[in-house]
Amino acid sequence: MNMGYPVMETQKIAVDGFRAAFASNRVAHAYLIEGIKGSGKEAIAGFFTQLLLCHHPEEAVPCGQCRNCRRIREGNHPNVSNIHPDGQDIKKGQIAGLIYQLNKTGLEDGRQIYIIHEAERMNTAAANTLLKFLEEPEGEVTALLLTDTGSAILPTIRSRCLDVLLQPPPREQIIEELVAKHGLTRSMASTATMVTAGPEEALELAGGEQFGQARKTVLKLVEASEKNIQEALLFVQTDWGPVFKEKEEAELGLDLLLFAYRDIAAVKAGLGNALAYPDQQELWQQLALRMTYGRLSSVLGAILGAKRNLHSNMNRTLLMEQLVLNMQEVKHAL
Numbered sequence: 001m002n003m004g005y006p007v008m009e010t011q012k013i014a015v016d017g018f019r020a021a022f023a024s025n026r027v028a029h030a031y032l033i034e035g036i037k038g039s040g041k042e043a044i045a046g047f048f049t050q051l052l053l054c055h056h057p058e059e060a061v062p063c064g065q066c067r068n069c070r071r072i073r074e075g076n077h078p079n080v081s082n083i084h085p086d087g088q089d090i091k092k093g094q095i096a097g098l099i100y101q102l103n104k105t106g107l108e109d110g111r112q113i114y115i116i117h118e119a120e121r122m123n124t125a126a127a128n129t130l131l132k133f134l135e136e137p138e139g140e141v142t143a144l145l146l147t148d149t150g151s152a153i154l155p156t157i158r159s160r161c162l163d164v165l166l167q168p169p170p171r172e173q174i175i176e177e178l179v180a181k182h183g184l185t186r187s188m189a190s191t192a193t194m195v196t197a198g199p200e201e202a203l204e205l206a207g208g209e210q211f212g213q214a215r216k217t218v219l220k221l222v223e224a225s226e227k228n229i230q231e232a233l234l235f236v237q238t239d240w241g242p243v244f245k246e247k248e249e250a251e252l253g254l255d256l257l258l259f260a261y262r263d264i265a266a267v268k269a270g271l272g273n274a275l276a277y278p279d280q281q282e283l284w285q286q287l288a289l290r291m292t293y294g295r296l297s298s299v300l301g302a303i304l305g306a307k308r309n310l311h312s313n314m315n316r317t318l319l320m321e322q323l324v325l326n327m328q329e330v331k332h333a334l
């Protein structure tokens with residue numbers, strides 16, 4: 001194992017794909033490397049660029065030490081171009097300049113590689129300029145488009161690229177990072193990483209004032225609805241509504257509620273090591289003893305049903321009241 005390239009382990013499938021393409025001399029003209037923040041898009045682009053230009057690759061792994069490998073790592077290899085958003089977006093002029101440069105250097109200087117970072121931020125004019133270039137591939141030119149939202153890339157561009165999907169980083173790793181580097185509590189980091197897979201999004205979510213309030217409100221509803229239906233209905237009318245006003249907030253509320261009951265199911269099954277609410281372990285254990293698997297799966301089904309109804313523009317207080325009732329009814333039925 002080459003310790004110089006951690007992505008060889010964290011993104012083995014994608015990296016092996018690139019290695020196989022290199023080994024069989026079937027390098028495509030354009031790749032779309034898709035993965036959330038923290039998944040290692042830049043590292044993979046660096047690995048593949050080095051591999052393509054390395055003087056002494058071994059078993060389709062760059063040596064990391066030759067002049068080319070070094071210059072790529074330091075960001076000053078003349079055959080490698082990097083395009084980043086200029087302000088809000090990537091502009092037509094940037095792509096046009098890149099193409100001019102690629103044409104000028106000609107075909108005799110070895111492979112040319114250009115990397116478009118945050119490719120989803122190309123504006124329409126830039127994307128169309130790039131598309132024309134991708135439609136007439138010439139010589140040894142390889143494009144690496146990096147994005148965390150592949151769906152935002154023009155389909156005509158996507159269809160010209162080989163799609164490389166990266167795995168999200170393991171949740172436990174992100175939790176550790178959020179706790180160690182950003183000072184989040186383990187509880188908050190655990191809940192936030194259930195809502196969103198990326199470390200930056202999780203940090204943004206958990207850092208906001210609302211999230212703590214949302215989390216508390218959800219936990220109170222779980223307690224209330226397992227204690228007394230009247231209390232739960234009252235809570236929905238007085239406390240839930242103001243916290244989860246907008247549609248997106250309402251959806252977050254239902255997601256957080258779903259994770260709570262999933263936690264209880266996990267604890268019941270003895271799988272309590274990756275909880276969304278690790279601080280509630282004790283309460284979950286009590287509830288897990290009282291709730292049958294049948295009831296748990298009905299409750300989860302009821303919450304998923306409420307999530308679907310959210311998109312039908314049903315009155316949200318009514319929707320929550322109905323949900324609380326549904327959760328109770330199954331309780332009495334069993």
Ligand SMILES: [Zn+2]
Nearest residue numbers: 054063066069
């Ligand atoms: Zn090398």
